[in-house]
Amino acid sequence: MEAATLLLQLIILTATTASSAHPQQGHGGSSCIPAERAALLSFKQGIMVDPLNLLGSWRGGGCCRWSGVSCSNRTGHVTRLDLRNTLYWQDQSELYMDNPHGMQGQVSTSLLALGHLKYLDLSGNNLGGAGVPMPSFLGSLSHLVYLNISCSNFDGRVPPQFGNLSQLLYLDISNIYPYSGQVFSTDISWLGRLASLMHLDMSGINLTSVADWAHEVNRLPNLRALRLQGCQLTRSTPALVHSNLTLLEDLDLSDNVFYAPLAPNWFWDVTSLKTLSLEFSQLYGPIPDELGNMTALQVLDLQDNENIAGMIPPTLKNLCHLEQLIFTSVNLGGDITEQMDRLPRCSWEKLKQLGFVGTNMTGNLPVWLGNLTSLEGLGVSDNQISGHVPLGLGALSNLSVLYLGSSNLSGVITQDHLANLVSLKIMDLSFSSLEIVLDSAWTPPFRLSTVKLTSCQVGPQFPVLLKQQKGIYQIDISNTGIADTIPDWFWDSISHASSVDISHNQIYGNLPTKIEALTWQELHFNSNQLNGSIPELLTNVTKLDISRNLLSGPLPSNFQAAELVAIVLFNNYISGVVPTSICRLVNLAILDLSDNLLSGELPQPYYSVLAIHTLLLANNSLSGEFPSLLRSCTAITFLDLANNNMHGNLPAWIGDLSSLVIFRLRSNMFSGHIPSEITKLEELQYLDLAFNNISGMIPYSLANLTAMTSMNLDPGKKGLNGPFVQSAKRFGEVMDFEWYGDSLYVEIKGRELPYSTQLQYLVSIDLSSNNLAGKIPEEIGSLIGLINLNLSSNRLTGNIPYQIGMLQLLESLDISGNKISGVIPQSLSNLTSLSYLNLSYNNLSGKIPSGHQLDTLNTDDPATMYIGNTGLCGYPLPKNCSDSEKPHTNPIRQDNNSTIHGLHLGVIVGFVVGLWLVFCAFLFKKRWRIAYFRFIDSTYDKAYVFVVVNWAIWFRKSHTTPSST
Ligand SMILES: *[C@@H]1O[C@H](CO)[C@@H](O)[C@H](O)[C@H]1NC(C)=O
Ligand SMILES: *[C@@H]1O[C@H](CO)[C@@H](O)[C@H](O)[C@H]1NC(C)=O
Ligand SMILES: *[C@@H]1O[C@H](CO)[C@@H](O)[C@H](O)[C@H]1NC(C)=O
Ligand SMILES: *[C@@H]1O[C@H](CO)[C@@H](O)[C@H](O)[C@H]1NC(C)=O
Numbered sequence: 001m002e003a004a005t006l007l008l009q010l011i012i013l014t015a016t017t018a019s020s021a022h023p024q025q026g027h028g029g030s031s032c033i034p035a036e037r038a039a040l041l042s043f044k045q046g047i048m049v050d051p052l053n054l055l056g057s058w059r060g061g062g063c064c065r066w067s068g069v070s071c072s073n074r075t076g077h078v079t080r081l082d083l084r085n086t087l088y089w090q091d092q093s094e095l096y097m098d099n100p101h102g103m104q105g106q107v108s109t110s111l112l113a114l115g116h117l118k119y120l121d122l123s124g125n126n127l128g129g130a131g132v133p134m135p136s137f138l139g140s141l142s143h144l145v146y147l148n149i150s151c152s153n154f155d156g157r158v159p160p161q162f163g164n165l166s167q168l169l170y171l172d173i174s175n176i177y178p179y180s181g182q183v184f185s186t187d188i189s190w191l192g193r194l195a196s197l198m199h200l201d202m203s204g205i206n207l208t209s210v211a212d213w214a215h216e217v218n219r220l221p222n223l224r225a226l227r228l229q230g231c232q233l234t235r236s237t238p239a240l241v242h243s244n245l246t247l248l249e250d251l252d253l254s255d256n257v258f259y260a261p262l263a264p265n266w267f268w269d270v271t272s273l274k275t276l277s278l279e280f281s282q283l284y285g286p287i288p289d290e291l292g293n294m295t296a297l298q299v300l301d302l303q304d305n306e307n308i309a310g311m312i313p314p315t316l317k318n319l320c321h322l323e324q325l326i327f328t329s330v331n332l333g334g335d336i337t338e339q340m341d342r343l344p345r346c347s348w349e350k351l352k353q354l355g356f357v358g359t360n361m362t363g364n365l366p367v368w369l370g371n372l373t374s375l376e377g378l379g380v381s382d383n384q385i386s387g388h389v390p391l392g393l394g395a396l397s398n399l400s401v402l403y404l405g406s407s408n409l410s411g412v413i414t415q416d417h418l419a420n421l422v423s424l425k426i427m428d429l430s431f432s433s434l435e436i437v438l439d440s441a442w443t444p445p446f447r448l449s450t451v452k453l454t455s456c457q458v459g460p461q462f463p464v465l466l467k468q469q470k471g472i473y474q475i476d477i478s479n480t481g482i483a484d485t486i487p488d489w490f491w492d493s494i495s496h497a498s499s500v501d502i503s504h505n506q507i508y509g510n511l512p513t514k515i516e517a518l519t520w521q522e523l524h525f526n527s528n529q530l531n532g533s534i535p536e537l538l539t540n541v542t543k544l545d546i547s548r549n550l551l552s553g554p555l556p557s558n559f560q561a562a563e564l565v566a567i568v569l570f571n572n573y574i575s576g577v578v579p580t581s582i583c584r585l586v587n588l589a590i591l592d593l594s595d596n597l598l599s600g601e602l603p604q605p606y607y608s609v610l611a612i613h614t615l616l617l618a619n620n621s622l623s624g625e626f627p628s629l630l631r632s633c634t635a636i637t638f639l640d641l642a643n644n645n646m647h648g649n650l651p652a653w654i655g656d657l658s659s660l661v662i663f664r665l666r667s668n669m670f671s672g673h674i675p676s677e678i679t680k681l682e683e684l685q686y687l688d689l690a691f692n693n694i695s696g697m698i699p700y701s702l703a704n705l706t707a708m709t710s711m712n713l714d715p716g717k718k719g720l721n722g723p724f725v726q727s728a729k730r731f732g733e734v735m736d737f738e739w740y741g742d743s744l745y746v747e748i749k750g751r752e753l754p755y756s757t758q759l760q761y762l763v764s765i766d767l768s769s770n771n772l773a774g775k776i777p778e779e780i781g782s783l784i785g786l787i788n789l790n791l792s793s794n795r796l797t798g799n800i801p802y803q804i805g806m807l808q809l810l811e812s813l814d815i816s817g818n819k820i821s822g823v824i825p826q827s828l829s830n831l832t833s834l835s836y837l838n839l840s841y842n843n844l845s846g847k848i849p850s851g852h853q854l855d856t857l858n859t860d861d862p863a864t865m866y867i868g869n870t871g872l873c874g875y876p877l878p879k880n881c882s883d884s885e886k887p888h889t890n891p892i893r894q895d896n897n898s899t900i901h902g903l904h905l906g907v908i909v910g911f912v913v914g915l916w917l918v919f920c921a922f923l924f925k926k927r928w929r930i931a932y933f934r935f936i937d938s939t940y941d942k943a944y945v946f947v948v949v950n951w952a953i954w955f956r957k958s959h960t961t962p963s964s965t
Contacts, residue, residue, distance in 0.1 A: 008198050008224055011169060032063035032071060035113050036078045040069065042110035049104035049126075054083050070119075077116035088124030088151055099153070102126040107135045117141050121148040123172065128154035134173060134183070136161040148172040150201065154183055158205060163190025174203035176230065182206055192219040203229035203252070212237070214266050218244050229277070230255035236283075238264040245270050252277040254301070261285035262308055272296055279303035279326070286310040292318040301326040303355065309333065312342045320346035326355035328379065335363035336385050349373050357403060358382040365409075370395040377401035381428060384408055389417060389434070397422050405430040405452060415442045418465075422446055430454035430476065438464050450474045459505065462487050469493045476501040478524065485509035503527050503545070511535045511546075525549070526568070534574070536560070547571050547592065555579055555593075566590035570616065578602050578622075583629070592616040594640065602627040611635060618642040618664065626651055626670070635659055642666035642688070649673075650694075655680035661707070666747075666766070667691040674767075679704040690747070690768040690790065697774035698767065698791075703782040708763050710785055711809065748788045749812045749836035764788035768814065772796060776815070781806040792838065793817035800839075805830040812836040816868075819843055824872075829854045837865050845871025847881045 040063050044055050057067045063078065064071035070080035087101040104126040111117070120141065127149070128134070134154045138147065139161025147165065150172040158173060165171075171194065175183045184206035191200070197220050207213055207228070214237035217226060221244040233256040248270050254277045262283040267276065268290035274297060284307035291300075292315020301324070302308055309331040316322075322344055332339055339361060343351065351372050357379040365385060369378075370392020378396075381403040388411035389404065400423045410433040418424075418438075424446035429436075435457035442464055449471050453463070459481035466475070467489055475497055483506035491512065494500050501524040510532030511525070521540060526547040533553035534546065541561045545568040554576030555569075564585050570592045577600035578593065594616045601624030602617075612633050618640045625648035630636065637659050647669040654660075655677025663681070666688045673696030674689065685707045703709060747766060763785040772794040780789070781803025789810060796818040804813070805827020813831070816838040823846035824839065834853045848866055858865055862876035873881040 008170065011198070031076060032078070033076055037063040039108075039110040039113035040066070040078070043108045046108040046110075047103050047105035051101050051103070052085065052087070054085075054103060072116065075116065078114050079116055080119040081111075081114070081117060082119065082121045083125065084121045084148070085124035099124070099126055102153075106132070107138075109135070109137050112137055112140060114141065116143055118143050118167075119146040120144060121146070122152055123148045123150040125152050127152045130155055133157055134159055134162075138162070139164045141165070142167065144168055146170045150174040151176060156183065158183060158185040158188075158202075160187065160190040163193040166193055166195065168194050168197055170199040171197060172199070172201040173205065174201040174227065174229075176204040184209075186210060188213060188216045191216050194220065196222055198222050198247075199225045201225070201227040202231060203227045204231070206232045208232035208234055211235070214240060218266075220244070221246065223248050225250040227252040228256070229253070232257060234258065236260040237266045239269065240266045243269040246272055248272055249274040249296070251275065254279040254281055256281045258282050259284075262302075262305070263288035263290075268293065270294075274321070275299040277301045278305065281305060283308055287313055289313045289315045291315060295319060296321060298322060299324040302330050303328040305330055307331065312339050314342055316342050317344045317346075319344045321350065322347040323350050323374075324353040324355075325351070326353065327359050328355040328357040330359055332356070332359040332361055334361060336361040336380065336383065337363050337366045340366050340369075351375055352398075353377040355379045356383065361385055364388070365390055365393075367392060369393055372396065373398070375399055376423070379403040381405040381407060386410065389413060391416060393417060394420050396420070399423055400425040402426065403428045404434070405432055405454075407432045409434055411435070412437050415439060418444065418446075420445070424448060426450040428452040429456050432456060436463060436465065440464055443468055447471045452476045453480050454501075455479045457481050459483055462490055466490065466493045470496065472497045474499045477505075478502060479504035481505065482507055486511075498522065500524065521563075534569070542566070542587075544568065555582075557581060559585055562586070564588055568592045569596070570594040572596055574598060576600070578617075580604075586611060588612055590614040593620065594618040596620050598622055600624070602629050604628060613659070614638040616640045617644065620644055622646060625649075626654075626665075630657065633657065637683075638662045640664040641668065644668050646670060650675050650678070652677045654678055657681065658683065660684055662686040664688040665692065669693055671695065673697070674699055674772075676701055682706045684708070685785075686762060686764050688747070688764070688766040689770065690766045692770055694767070695771040695773065698772055698777055698796075700777045700779055702777055703779040705783060708765075708783040708785045747790070750814065750838065762787055763809070764790075766790040767794065769793040774798070776801055776804075776820070778803050780804065784808060786810055787833075788812045790814040791818065796820055798822075800825055800828075800844075802827045804828065807831065809833055814838040816840040816842065821845065823847075824849055839866055839869065840864065841868030843871065844869040847874040848872055848877065850875065 040058065044058050047055060050056075054068060057065070063069055064076075068082045069078055071077060072079050083103070085102045088099060102125040107122065107127050120138070132154060133156035134149060136159030138144070138149070139159060142164060144165050145167050147162075147168060147170065151174065154175065162171070162173075173183075183204070186209040188207065188210050191197070200217070200220065200223060210216070213228070213233065217223065218240050223245055224247055226248060227250070229252050233253065236258045243266065249272055251267055251270065251273055252275075259282045262278070262285050267273070268288060271293050273294050276294070276297060276299065279301045280303070283305045287302070287308060287310060291313055295318050297319050298321050300322070303326045306329055311334055312332065325343070336356070348371050352374050353376060354372075355377070361383045363385060364387030365380065367390045369390050373396070375396050376398050378399065378401070382405070384407070386408035389409060394417040397420050399421055402424060405428045413429070413434055413436045415438050422445045425448060427448055427450070430452040431454060436453065440461070444465055444467070448469050450473060451466065452474075454476050455478075457480065458477060460483040462482060462484050463477065466472070470493065472494055473496065475494060478501045482502070485508055499522040503524045503526040505528050507528040507530060509530065511530055512535055513533070514536040522543040523541060524545045526545045526549070528549050530546065531550040531552065534551055534556055536556050540563060542563045543566040544564065545566070547568045547570045549572055551569070551572040551574055553574070555574060555578065557579045559579070559581045562585065565587050566589060568590065571594070574593065574596040575598065578598060580603040582588070582591070583603055589611055591612060592614070595618070598617070598620040599622060602622065613635045615630075615633070615636060616638070619642070622641070622644040624646060626646065630639070631653055634657060636657055638661060640662070642664045643666065645668065649672030650670055652675045654675060658681065660681050661683050663684060663686065667690070669692060670689070671693040674694055676699040679699050679701040682705070684705050748762070748764065764787060765783070766788065768790045769792070772791070773796065775798030776791060776796055778801040780801060784807060786807050787809050789807070790812070792814040793816070796815070798820065799822035800815065800820055802825040805825060808831065810831050811833050813834060813836070817840070819842060821843040824844055826849045829849050829852040832853050834857065837854070837857050844866075863878070866872050866877055873879040
């Protein structure tokens with residue numbers, strides 16, 4: 001705790017207790033002034049809910065004995081009322097939902113009768129609500145020295161009446177985690193009347209309309225601590241004519257939106273500062289030399305101001321008290337040794353936290369790192385630093401957090417590096433080129449809670465680093481070259497872990513039949529060579545991924561893990577049936593059993609509605625009719641039953657699966673008609689019924705597939721990509737994306753290409769190789785989002801509708817192997833995105849149109865697009881056209897409007913093609929794709945969590961926890 005707060009506490013304690021004492025001691029103890037007692041009881045009446053029973057003792061006897069109440073032993077007056085809900089700050093993660101421990105009710109004006117009150121703390125309770133402002137009458141309690149009504153769920157304007165509290169030393173009206181309403185102030189000139197104020201916290205209050213806030217606070221010359229975190233401050237004040245804040249020690253301006261340069265700012269004149277917090281505040285420009293004037297500075301946090309750039313100023317050498325320096329996600333650049341050489345030597349032995357994560361630095365770590373003997377946290381990951389890790393690091397016996405990952409660091413980490421790191425808790429070397437080589441007899445001196453070694457060289461043996469660790473909470477040793485069986489001690493080491501990732505190794509052998517740990521939530525064992533059967537699942541597991549292994553035998557008949565959200569077991573040798581017990585997993589959202597040897601019919605639902613939104617069962621030998629299990633799955637978004645032995649008609653209730661985006665039944669034996677209800681699926685974006693025995697006509701109401709009728713390309717928005725992205729986000733929440741990589745293939749452009757997350761851009765209808773008859777409906781022209789259309793190998797008749805020319809995004813069109821007659825419409829040459837066309841083996845006739853895109857297709861052997869149509873003539877076929885076979889003219893004349901329209905489309909199309917090219921690049925360059933999506937999907941989340949959680953925990957504790965107790 002900072003000196004400022006200690007001093008303040010002392011002063012407040014003296015001020016508010018000098019004339020009071022504990023009730024049991026003084027004469028005020030038993031008795032209490034009747035009017036004040038009545039006022040307190042009246043206050044109690046205003047409290048409806050009191051979960052912690054704070055007011056439980058407020059009945060009978062003298063009120064000075066009541067909990068939270070203190071009286072003066074000289075006068076008997078109530079001087080102190082402390083009803084703080086301390087639990088509010090203990091688990092912030094739950095706060096966004098609810099404040100389960102807070103009292104609920106209103107602050108009764110009866111408190112006005114407590115005319116001698118000096119200390120009032122109601123913080124962390126639900127005393128407001130939408131439309132309920134902070135009680136302005138508190139401004140009449142003129143003896144108040146301490147007022148804390150922070151986080152009490154008030155709304156609306158801050159009452160300027162607080163300016164009447166001229167005795168106030170401490171004012172906390174912050175509102176950091178609001179769950180109703182937004183407190184604001186447009187004029188804080190009333191602050192100027194609080195001349196004695198030492199501590200002011202207005203964090204979370206919208207002060208965006210206060211023009212001169214810095215001048216206002218400059219009228220408080222006694223201020224020790226000023227916290228204006230998340231106040232929507234938009235302007236910074238370059239410099240004050242004269243700074244009165246000569247005693248200010250703690251300044252928090254984080255989470256604001258200054259959009260201003262860092263350098264010319266009034267706070268550089270405040271040389272008394274010990275803590276300066278400017279993280280997430282949209283500041284830019286260089287770090288000014290004036291920093292060197294702040295010789296008392298202990299903590300400087302500039303995290304997440306990406307536009308602050310350049311070298312640490314050389315004046316930093318004056319800061320001999322520096323303990324924490326956080327530059328995470330600041331664009332420092334340059335050579336890390338050069339930057340770190342500017343750390344003040346006079347504080348080498350005091351430095352505790354150094355945050356250089358994501359600062360664009362290069363070069364090698366300085367060899368003198370071992371001289372920072374107090375260092376507790378070192379973060380240099382996510383830079384381009386290279387070279388070896390200096391051996392001196394191993395001397396840092398206070399080091400508990402070490403981030404070296406996402407770097408080009410190389411060389412070997414041996415036990416010499418680790419031998420003295422007795423405090424180490426968090427170790428992240430992932431995505432570096434480091435190799436860990438440890439003596440198999442070595443025992444680590446530390447107890448890790450988080451180990452991340454992803455993509456380091458660790459194997460072939462299981463790392464002894466993990467031996468005798470019992471406190472591991474999170475472990476990721478994926479892709480570390482381990483080619484070993486899982487040693488017995490490993491199960492011990494991870495027995496309290498919540499997330500375990502050993503994927504992408506060559507780990508072999510059986511998994512235990514039953515895994516006896518209860519803390520696990522996420523298990524990633526995928527992409528190894530594990531064999532044997534699937535272990536019985538435990539009650540707490542939420543996500544299980546053992547895909548791409550050699551597991552065999554049946555699925556466990558009894559799924560007990562009721563919390564399971566995702567089961568991903570694709571690409572194994574799992575046989576037998578899908579057990580009925582799967583229907584009992586009420587939280588199951590993702591089930592991927594593709595590429596196994598499953599057979600039999602899917603179970604009938606008998607228990608409850610499934611929450612499932614992704615069901616992937618492709619490439620098995622499942623039989624039976626279209627599973628009735630799905631009838632209750634109205635949340636299903638992604639359904640893949642391709643390559644099984646299912647038969648029968650498609651039920652009309654398919655139309656009720658209104659969330660379906662991707663629907664794949666390819667290569668089964670489904671028959672009957674396509675139910676016209678299928679066109680009720682407004683979110684449907686990918687329909688694949690190819691290679692079945694489906695007969696009848698293509699439904700005419702295709703235009704109702706509204707997800708395909710839009711060209712909305714903004715993946716974040718509702719529209720074409722909206723639903724899929726929404727569900728993709730849900731996948732992201734429950735599972736890493738990677739499983740969803742190349743286990744399945746899409747058929748497009750006459751080839752199979754692996755799925756990827758870019759599937760979100762693929763709008764496709766594939767009805768090929770069925771027995772469909774009748775005409776191609778003209779309504780197809782309204783599906784302008786289509787990228788792939790495959791109607792080949794059916795018995796379709798009639799003409800190619802000229803409306804096909806409206807499908808401006810179409811990249812692949814295949815209607816080969818039908819009985820389509822007539823001429824090829826010239827409108828096909830409008831399809832500027834087309835890169836694959838197949839019209840072969842139909843009854844087409846007349847001259848083949850040319851021009852635009854058509855001339856660029858299949859240039860190796862263009863004739864293959866048209867062969868098997870005896871009536872066709874002209875290039876690229878060898879048959880010349882006779883005079884009677886005039887070039888066909890487009891039946892609709894293009895009017896002027898459509899030219900303009902075409903221009904717009906061209907722009908959009910160019911964009912799509914661009915995206916598609918990126919997509920294709922990803923398809924073929926797996927490394928890029930993984931890298932890219934890791935970046936998008938994981939880095940964002942993980943880096944964010946990493947930054948916020950870790951740095952918040954390790955570096956920002958004192959800011960988020962109010963310092964009074
Ligand atoms: C209040 O009571 C305590 C203990 O009984 C005593 O030490 C203190 O001096 C008293 N204060 C005044 C102002 O009387
Ligand atoms: C802050 O207040 C301004 C108007 O005073 C308003 O426009 C803005 O939306 C508010 N900010 C937030 C986050 O509520
Ligand atoms: C503080 O500084 C301002 C000038 O910035 C000045 O007007 C004011 O009188 C000073 N003193 C106090 C107590 O506000
Ligand atoms: C603060 O530092 C700057 C640059 O290092 C210097 O020019 C200035 O005189 C210093 N101001 C004070 C008050 O020491």
